[in-house]
Amino acid sequence: MIKIVCDLMGADKNAKELVSGPIKALNEVDDLEIVICCNELDIKDTLATLDYDKSRVTIIHCTEEANNNDIPTKIIKQKPNSSLVKALTLCKEDDDCKAYVSCGATGVVLAASIFILGRVAQIRPALACVLMGKKGKVCICDCGANVDSSPENIVNFAKMGVSYMKALGIDNPRVRLLSNGAEEKKGPEAIKLAHQLLKDTNLNFLGNVEGKDALDGTCDVVCADGFSGNVLIKTIEGTAKTLFYDMLKMAKETNNEQEAKVLQKTVYNLLDKYDYNTKGGAILLGVNKIVLKGHGAGEAETFYNMILDAYKLAKEDMITDLKNRIQ
Amino acid sequence: MIKIVCDLMGADKNAKELVSGPIKALNEVDDLEIVICCNELDIKDTLATLDYDKSRVTIIHCTEEANNNDIPTKIIKQKPNSSLVKALTLCKEDDDCKAYVSCGATGVVLAASIFILGRVAQIRPALACVLMGKKGKVCICDCGANVDSSPENIVNFAKMGVSYMKALGIDNPRVRLLSNGAEEKKGPEAIKLAHQLLKDTNLNFLGNVEGKDALDGTCDVVCADGFSGNVLIKTIEGTAKTLFYDMLKMAKETNNEQEAKVLQKTVYNLLDKYDYNTKGGAILLGVNKIVLKGHGAGEAETFYNMILDAYKLAKEDMITDLKNRIQ
Numbered sequence: 001m002i003k004i005v006c007d008l009m010g011a012d013k014n015a016k017e018l019v020s021g022p023i024k025a026l027n028e029v030d031d032l033e034i035v036i037c038c039n040e041l042d043i044k045d046t047l048a049t050l051d052y053d054k055s056r057v058t059i060i061h062c063t064e065e066a067n068n069n070d071i072p073t074k075i076i077k078q079k080p081n082s083s084l085v086k087a088l089t090l091c092k093e094d095d096d097c098k099a100y101v102s103c104g105a106t107g108v109v110l111a112a113s114i115f116i117l118g119r120v121a122q123i124r125p126a127l128a129c130v131l132m133g134k135k136g137k138v139c140i141c142d143c144g145a146n147v148d149s150s151p152e153n154i155v156n157f158a159k160m161g162v163s164y165m166k167a168l169g170i171d172n173p174r175v176r177l178l179s180n181g182a183e184e185k186k187g188p189e190a191i192k193l194a195h196q197l198l199k200d201t202n203l204n205f206l207g208n209v210e211g212k213d214a215l216d217g218t219c220d221v222v223c224a225d226g227f228s229g230n231v232l233i234k235t236i237e238g239t240a241k242t243l244f245y246d247m248l249k250m251a252k253e254t255n256n257e258q259e260a261k262v263l264q265k266t267v268y269n270l271l272d273k274y275d276y277n278t279k280g281g282a283i284l285l286g287v288n289k290i291v292l293k294g295h296g297a298g299e300a301e302t303f304y305n306m307i308l309d310a311y312k313l314a315k316e317d318m319i320t321d322l323k324n325r326i327q
Numbered sequence: 328m329i330k331i332v333c334d335l336m337g338a339d340k341n342a343k344e345l346v347s348g349p350i351k352a353l354n355e356v357d358d359l360e361i362v363i364c365c366n367e368l369d370i371k372d373t374l375a376t377l378d379y380d381k382s383r384v385t386i387i388h389c390t391e392e393a394n395n396n397d398i399p400t401k402i403i404k405q406k407p408n409s410s411l412v413k414a415l416t417l418c419k420e421d422d423d424c425k426a427y428v429s430c431g432a433t434g435v436v437l438a439a440s441i442f443i444l445g446r447v448a449q450i451r452p453a454l455a456c457v458l459m460g461k462k463g464k465v466c467i468c469d470c471g472a473n474v475d476s477s478p479e480n481i482v483n484f485a486k487m488g489v490s491y492m493k494a495l496g497i498d499n500p501r502v503r504l505l506s507n508g509a510e511e512k513k514g515p516e517a518i519k520l521a522h523q524l525l526k527d528t529n530l531n532f533l534g535n536v537e538g539k540d541a542l543d544g545t546c547d548v549v550c551a552d553g554f555s556g557n558v559l560i561k562t563i564e565g566t567a568k569t570l571f572y573d574m575l576k577m578a579k580e581t582n583n584e585q586e587a588k589v590l591q592k593t594v595y596n597l598l599d600k601y602d603y604n605t606k607g608g609a610i611l612l613g614v615n616k617i618v619l620k621g622h623g624a625g626e627a628e629t630f631y632n633m634i635l636d637a638y639k640l641a642k643e644d645m646i647t648d649l650k651n652r653i654q
Contacts, residue, residue: 134569144507147515180471180557188474188554211558212565227515228558230507231538235559238539239566239601242461246597262589270573274566 001031001056002314003097004307005090008038009065009083010104012297015042018103021303023052025311032311035090035097037062037083062086066104072111084109088116091289098314099290101281101306103298110145110284110293117287120319121326124149125286126157126226127293128164129233132273135217139165139173141285143233146226151193158203158223159325160285167318170220176209178224178232184208190225198223211235240274280305283313285322290314328358328383329641330424331634332417335365336392336410337431339624342369345430348630350379352638359638362417362424364389364410389413393431399438411436415443418616425641426617428608428633430625437472437611437620444614447646448653451476452613453484453553454620455491456560459600462544466492466500468612470560473553478520485530485550486652487612492547494645503536505551505559511535517552525550538562567601607632610640612649617641 006022008015015038022034033056036043040061062083066075076085084104091100100117102109114125126142141161146153158175165173177195179187184195186208198205206219211232214222224232244267251263272279280302281292290313294302333349335342342365349361360383363370367388389410393402403412411431418427427444429436441452453469468488473480485502492500504522506514511522513535525532533546538559541549551559571594578590599606607629608621617640621629 134572147507147518178558180474180554180561191474191554210565211560211562212568214562215565215569227507227518228555231505231555231558232562233538234507235538235541235562236566238537238542239563240570241539242542243567243570243597243601245461246600247593250593250596258585259589262586263593266574266577266590266593269577270570273573274570 001033001096002311003033003035003094004099004101004310004314005035005037005087005097006303006307007083007087007100007102007104008036008043008303009062010067010102010109013299015039016046018298018300018303019043019046020050021300022307023047023050023057024300024304025307026052026056028308029311032056032307034058034307035060035087037087039063060086060090066108066112068105068107070108072108072115075108075112076116084112085116088112092117097289099292099310101292101294101303101310103294103296103302105296106293113284113287113291117289117291120286120288120323123156123286123326124153125284126160127282128161128285129282130168131215131233131236133215133217137165137168137170138215138219139221140214140229140233141221141223142226142229143224143282144226144230145284148227149190149225151190151197154190154194154223154225155197155201156286156326158198158205158221159201160322161221161223162203163318163322163325164283164285164313165220166321167313167316172204173220174218175203175205175221175223176207176219177205178214178222178228179208179210181210182208237274240270244271280309288319290319328360328423329638330360330362330421331426331428331637331641332362332364332414332424333630333634334410334414334427334429334431335363335370335630336389337394337429337436340626342366343373345625345627345630346370346373347377348627349634350374350377350384351627351631352634353379353383355635356638359383359634361385361634362387362414364414366390387413387417393435393439395432395434397435399435399442402435402439403443411439412443415439419444424616426619426637428619428621428630428637430621430623430629432623433620440611440614440618444616444618447613447615447650450483450613450653451480452611453487454609455488455612456609457495457607458542458560458563460542460544464492464495464497465542465546466548467541467556467560468548468550469553469556470551470609471553471557472611475554476517476552478517478524481517481521481550481552482524482528483613483653485525485532485548486528487649488548488550489530490645490649490652491610491612491640493648494640494643497547499531500547501545502530502532502548502550503534503546505541505549505555506535506537508537509535564601567597571598607636615646617646
């Protein structure tokens with residue numbers, strides 16, 4: 001049985017609107033147990049309408065909500081009844097509990113996760129997200145947890161990204177390093193040094209990648225300092241949005257009704273692929289449990305996807321693989 | 328009369344295929360004089376077929392071609408007959424000569440430009456490019472000349488980007504700083520310090536911008552350290568290409584002929600907007616003359632566009648404005 005803690009507070013939507021996601025996941029997987037942390041009163045009515053195996057669901061009543069104004073190192077004392085603190089504490093103390101999923105405020109969720117769950121080998125944790133490239137999934141790690149990363153940090157980001165993609169089913173993931181040119185002498189000092197260190201690892205390292213080629217299918221993991229990795233993922237999102245805007249404008253301006261329909265349909269079909277916010281969550285790598293963090297605007301479906309992802313990662317024992325690579 | 332030096336060597340295409348570009352520009356502007364640097368024999372036949380005012384064209388015969396293996400500080404002695412050295416030397420020595428345009432190898436063109444033309448106030452030059460955003464042109468500066476930029480460098484990149492956009496007709500350009508969040512405390516140390524310095528300038532500085540919002544029409548100049556700026560522009564290019572690839576794949580797979588046609592037409596219409604390579608050139612800012620550098624795969628049309636841009640910038644006396652801002 002794999003136990004996953006689900007923090008339904010701190011998101012834009014109320015737990016009432018989110019709770020059907022975890023239940024849907026529960027109903028699809030037999031050996032899954034879910035702990036739901038939120039105000040019990042919020043979800044009572046919705047749960048009563050749903051059909052599920054109650055023996056595999058525990059509800060922990062929480063009366064406080066964490067937000068980005070909370071100080072992560074103090075939140076345990078200041079908001080002991082927040083879903084964030086209760087869920088992470090349970091996740092830390094219960095060996096059967098493999099993962100924590102949340103759509104709460106990014107800053108405090110990441111910091112509290114690191115603080116409460118503890119870091120693997122005292123390394124810097126990283127945030128990784130998976131985007132759809134031309135030929136499949138591409139993991140960007142670090143995509144935003146760090147700025148001013150050292151070459152050694154970046155090597156660890158690569159190793160953790162590899163553990164993650166391996167657990168997602170990619171055999172011997174191909175790694176590239178985000179830089180401003182393909183040649184190994186390209187980039188800031190930290191990137192050039194990281195390149196040399198990466199060559200000395202046993203990773204399947206294939207050299208640098210430029211922003212224009214990150215999604216082209218020649219790598220499974222793009223390792224990056226957290227700052228340029230963040231620019232990368234946000235620019236992908238922004239460019240897609242700008243292009244969709246252009247296409248919808250074309251649809252509006254054309255006199256050809258058929259053409260307008262094709263344009264609208266195309267945007268609708270592609271929208272999902274280039275939106276890394278709603279489908280699932282980013283993963284915090286380098287802490288002692290699986291932590292998935294969905295967008296604040298996440299929906300029930302986001303929790304459903306995150307729980308299935310977390311279940312898969314737990315089944316594959318990603319954390320043990322990651323620890324072995326780091327040590 | 329505005330004189331522009333046009334270096335037709337070092338590009339993928341031979342001067343023979345490129346020379347119609349400068350002549351087309353010449354025929355559109357009365358007070359323009361063009362100096363063409365290349366092997367005279369290559370363009371003789373093509374020029375004979377074109378109709379233009381010969382009194383406004385000078386051809387400087389060059390027998391050597393510069394490439395990225397040349398050492399910029401040594402190229403004056405090693406390849407004195409290269410179009411690069413001859414063109415830049417003329418540009419430096421002739422006060423009437425306002426601009427140099429080229430599609431040669433980036434590294435050596437930029438380095439030789441800095442070395443021969445000299446830097447403004449000994450600052451670090453930057454590369455700027457103009458992209459089409461949702462509501463008009465957006466300048467990204469620096470987009471690739473530097474890595475490891477200091478906060479002071481970044482402030483100068485902003486000032487130079489402003490001079491450039493002003494010369495292109497934007498009144499009081501709005502400046503934003505590329506970072507990983509909108510809040511001023513976001514980003515690596517250099518970016519956070521640059522943010523504080525920018526607030527103290529008389530620039531129309533509106534705070535940070537994330538990669539996802541760079542093209543959204545809320546700023547005219549995105550100033551960036553050259554590394555993340557490069558990730559930004561290349562990711563825009565790459566994302567657009569990946570989306571076009573998806574759309575053409577949809578066109579191929581659909582059984583609806585009308586739909587396939589609309590998709591193909593849409594890609595064709597948008598392609599141009601998201602290709603920062605072929606339309607014109609990036610500008611090297613911070614040297615004593617106007618330097619435009621087009622993509623190596625540039626065509627006659629690229630030279631045509633670069634010359635018209637350079638003419639406009641010279642007319643507006645961008646270099647004097649830039650010097651005033653920097654000093």
